[in-house]
Amino acid sequence: YGYFGKITEKVELLVCNLDADLKEGPSTSRNGKFNMLDVPALKTLKDTGVEVTFFPETDTNTAKIKQSRTSNMEVKRIAKDKLKTLEGLRKKFKITWKNVAYLGNAESDIECLKKAQVRGAPNDAASPVLEVANYICKHNAGTRSVEEFAEHVLLLVKEFHKTNGHGKN
Numbered sequence: 001y002g003y004f005g006k007i008t009e010k011v012e013l014l015v016c017n018l019d020a021d022l023k024e025g026p027s028t029s030r031n032g033k034f035n036m037l038d039v040p041a042l043k044t045l046k047d048t049g050v051e052v053t054f055f056p057e058t059d060t061n062t063a064k065i066k067q068s069r070t071s072n073m074e075v076k077r078i079a080k081d082k083l084k085t086l087e088g089l090r091k092k093f094k095i096t097w098k099n100v101a102y103l104g105n106a107e108s109d110i111e112c113l114k115k116a117q118v119r120g121a122p123n124d125a126a127s128p129v130l131e132v133a134n135y136i137c138k139h140n141a142g143t144r145s146v147e148e149f150a151e152h153v154l155l156l157v158k159e160f161h162k163t164n165g166h167g168k169n
Contacts, residue, residue, distance in 0.1 A: 007117055007156050009098035014045060014153055015086060015112070016103040016146050017055045038146040045150050048157055050101075051093060052150075055082055055109075078108040086112050101156075103149045104129055105141050118156060120149040 042052050090100065101118035102109070105125040113119040113132045121133035122145035130136055135152055137145040 007098075007160055009096065009117060010160050011050055011101045011118055011153050011157055012095050012099040013051045013053070013089060013093060014042075014101045014103070014150065015053050015055060015089070015116075016149070017082075017105055017109050037144055038150065041147040041150040041154070045154050045157075048154065050153065050157065051089075053089065055085070079111050082108060083111050083115075086115075101149075101153045103146065104133075118153060120152065 046052055086100070086102075090097070093099075097115045098117045100116040101120065102112050102116035103120040103122075104110070104113045105122050107126050107128055110128060110132055113121075113129065118135065119133045120135040120137060121129045122137050122139060122141035124140040125133070125136075135149065137148045139145040139148050
């Protein structure tokens, strides 16, 4: 009630794991989807200086995973790819892991979630993801969980500015 967590560094990058096809509508934890109603919250976050990106941007592994029912080796390979991509983004923006917020729903997101300062998951995420997350959305993937997490990050950024003497940005 009123306490949204505390961050030690300003969030400068929000990464959301999504399915490759950005369709509206409900989904399962293995098939995260994007809802167009999430856009206003993401735009507001971008307006405060937070970069927003999505995984997979282009993920050729998605179809293969759906066919094979996600073998452990494939999950590990995809997790390495996500971690490598996120490392590249970190270097590009010259930020640390403390500047990263990550919304994940699949087991391949766990390594990225563990490193990010703000770790979110939709309510219907895989149970190992829920254990790692420090913010669990009330919404399931595809039903405005991206919006909910973006609003949570926005509150954290505003609180960071307030407590560090940066005004009400």
